[in-house]
Amino acid sequence: METFHCVNHPDRAAVYQCRQCGKALCEECYDPATLGCRDGMHAVTPRVNNTFQTIQPPPPPKQDSGGMIAWKIIVSILAVIGGATVLFLAICGAMIFSY
Ligand SMILES: [Zn+2]
Numbered sequence: 001m002e003t004f005h006c007v008n009h010p011d012r013a014a015v016y017q018c019r020q021c022g023k024a025l026c027e028e029c030y031d032p033a034t035l036g037c038r039d040g041m042h043a044v045t046p047r048v049n050n051t052f053q054t055i056q057p058p059p060p061p062k063q064d065s066g067g068m069i070a071w072k073i074i075v076s077i078l079a080v081i082g083g084a085t086v087l088f089l090a091i092c093g094a095m096i097f098s099y
């Protein structure tokens, strides 16, 4: 029968196996709270997700986008005025030439 040894302590017999990565762990390296490695590389993954869900996204991007929207409105108004001016001049020119 093959005996497993702890990945961190080759002289110790592995009593547990990590649920996350399947590493053989001795009693000292096994963390009952995470059912796996005690080194913390995937120990707090669910808690990290929960904290990310509770933290709301920062509001500054909304202010930036609002400024960008205002600038887009100004630019579009100027574009419309410019287009109307060109159209007006074209109509005037056509009327002048038609006389
Ligand atoms: Zn692991």
Ligand SMILES: [Zn+2]
Binding pocket: 006, 007, 008, 009, 012, 025, 026, 027, 028, 029
């Ligand atoms: Zn160990």
